Amino acid sequence: MEKNFNFKKIGKWIMAGSALIAVVVLIVFSSNTFSTDRCKKIEIKIKNANEQFFIDKEEIEKLATKQGRDQLTGRLFEKIDLREIEKRVLKNKQIKTCQVFRGIEGNLNIDIEQHIPVARILMSDGRDDVYVDSEGYFFPLSERYSARIVLLSGEYFRNLPSLKQKRQEKLLNFINLINNDNFLRAQFTQLDINPAGNITIVPLLGKHTVEFGAPENIQNRLSRLKIFYRQILPVQGWDTFTHVSVKYDGQVVCK
CATH class of the missing domain: 3.40.50 (Rossmann fold)
Known part of the structure; x- marks a missing residue:
């Protein structure tokens, strides 16, 4: 009975250790995934780009950066106002919706949908x-x-x-x-x-x-x-x- 109890105890320690290792790996993976606190590049997606051609990626980037006056690439994400960028992009009334968010690779993602x-x-x-x-x-x-x-x-x-x-x-x-x-x-x-x-x-x-x-x-x-x-x-x-x-x-x- 004593032996069985010890085996069970050891098994619990192993499980607890495995769980701890998994948490550490997850933290490391997350740290590597969000490998930078700075914006690497601007990634733009236009949902219905093949249906209408009112706007292109170049124009979206100009709106997001105030015609290049507000440099986003290389900036700390904590210094980037995502809601403000959405407002800038939505000034173009051909755009129906705009979502701006930080991607896991350190990109600033801008997803838009045009009016059809x-x-x-x-x-x-x-x-x-x-x-x-x-x-x-x-x-x-x-x-x-x-x-x-x-x-x-x-x-x-x-x-x-x-x-x-x-x-x-x-x-x-x-x-x-x-x-x-x-x-x-x-x-x-x-x-x-x-x-x-x-x-x-x-x-x-x-x-x-x-x-x-x-x-x-x-x-x-x-x-x-x-x-x-x-x-x-x-x-x-x-x-x-x-x-x-x-x-x-x-x-x-x-x-």
């Missing part, structure tokens, strides 16, 4: 044109890149800061449906929207315009429009009609 536009709004109130994203945010155009997307026009947008309000939800859903449908996105070049929210569609081909009306019963009306473009126009001719309406349920009215 679903339409361009042609402002009629003296303001510069803007893009709108799928969530209804307005953001400015870019000098570097012009997105090929549907145009929005009309008095509806006068003095409007965004499409984020509840009353604009159906219109935003309509715009998103057009943007996500390859056929309709290629067919429609412009949506003109009056102050009441009624939509007139200007297509790429043909001499007609499409009276869509308010963004109600959207899927049904778009289905009738697809029938019109795929079955009626190829037979009747693309320049036969000047006015098409799907405003009324169950009908495609052509003039």
Whole structure:
């Protein structure tokens, strides 16, 4: 019994020693992983860089460093204000989100996500044109890149800061449906929207315009429009009609 007790005791000592060694190794590993208290380099990742080209890594670094006036590489991390750098980068309104953090290799990581536009709004109130994203945010155009997307026009947008309000939800859903449908996105070049929210569609081909009306019963009306473009126009001719309406349920009215 005495022998068994000693073996158990020794076994406990070995386990305790192993645990202690593991802790020491972990501390050493962590120390080596965070091998420097200074910023080695700036590492920038743009989440959706292959979808839009509004901004590049060089411009992000310029924003982060105040055009090179605030040197970050080589600085102690305790002297770097990560939140301040995020604010600097977000001054570019094409950027949707920005996260700045210290990487395990001693890098300063800057991860950003761009806004992805679903339409361009042609402002009629003296303001510069803007893009709108799928969530209804307005953001400015870019000098570097012009997105090929549907145009929005009309008095509806006068003095409007965004499409984020509840009353604009159906219109935003309509715009998103057009943007996500390859056929309709290629067919429609412009949506003109009056102050009441009624939509007139200007297509790429043909001499007609499409009276869509308010963004109600959207899927049904778009289905009738697809029938019109795929079955009626190829037979009747693309320049036969000047006015098409799907405003009324169950009908495609052509003039």
